[in-house]
Amino acid sequence: MNRHQARKAIMTAASQLFYKQGYSNTGINQIIDEAKIAKATLYKHFQxxxxxxxxxxxxxxxxxxxxxxxxxxxxxxxxxxxxxxxxxxxxxxxxxxxxxxxxxxxxxxxxxxxxxxxxxxxxxxxxxxxxxxxxxxxxxxxxxxxxxxxxxxxxxxxxxxxxxxxxxxxxxxxxxxxxx
CATH class of the missing domain: 1.10.357.10 (Tetracycline Repressor, domain 2)
Structure with a gap:
């Protein structure tokens, strides 16, 4: 997965989870699992x-x-x-x-x-x-x-x-x- 695809996967997963569950009820690990990326990949895109x-x-x-x-x-x-x-x-x-x-x-x-x-x-x-x-x-x-x-x-x-x-x-x- 290239950098652009990884960011898109993160944004798609986070957007769906934030919208359906809320920000507080959504954890970083859940976003990582849904996006199918490594934790380090998430933090390369978002601090x-x-x-x-x-x-x-x-x-x-x-x-x-x-x-x-x-x-x-x-x-x-x-x-x-x-x-x-x-x-x-x-x-x-x-x-x-x-x-x-x-x-x-x-x-x-x-x-x-x-x-x-x-x-x-x-x-x-x-x-x-x-x-x-x-x-x-x-x-x-x-x-x-x-x-x-x-x-x-x-x-x-x-x-x-x-x-x-x-x-x-x-x-x-x-x-x-x-x-x-």
């Missing part, structure tokens, strides 16, 4: 489990934003674009392998003081908020509307995680129709 988590959050952030941007492009008007993002969320939560928002799952686990991890999660969440801002425009009024929509987006994800039902997303979409 610590935290470094591996940061890489996971970075890669997942890129993938998430690609999905949200692609979904928004299905709409023509700002309202249609935003509703298409929520339709994308409805598709995601309907999947049998959906375990919640990758970033919210991790942030729930982190104790205070894990600033590097919190900042990485905040960056991704700021990217989502910025997507809503870019769809709506740059006026102060539109920025406040983007904040409200972002809050509905995050709230719907949290409520879905709690209730395991789609009504929070449907309610958020209905609220957006009233706001725009």
């Amino acid at each position: 610590s489990k935290e470094d591996l988590l940061i890489a996971y959050l970075e890669e997942t952030g890129v993938t998430t934003m690609e999905g949200l941007n692609k979904a928004s492009q299905k709409g023509k008007t700002p309202l249609d674009k935003i509703l298409a993002i929520f339709d994308h969320l409805l598709e995601l939560v309907g999947r049998t392998d959906f375990c919640g928002c990758n970033f919210l799952n991790i942030v729930y686990e982190m104790p205070d003081g894990e600033e590097r991890i919190r900042l990485q999660i905040k960056k991704q969440k700021d990217d989502v908020r910025e997507l809503f801002c870019s769809i709506l425009g740059s006026s102060e009024e539109k920025e406040e509307l983007a904040n409200e929509i972002y809050t509905l987006f995050e709230g719907a994800l949290i409520a879905h995680k709690i209730h395991k039902e789609i009504w929070p997303l449907v309610s958020a979409k209905n609220s957006i129709r009233k706001l725009i």
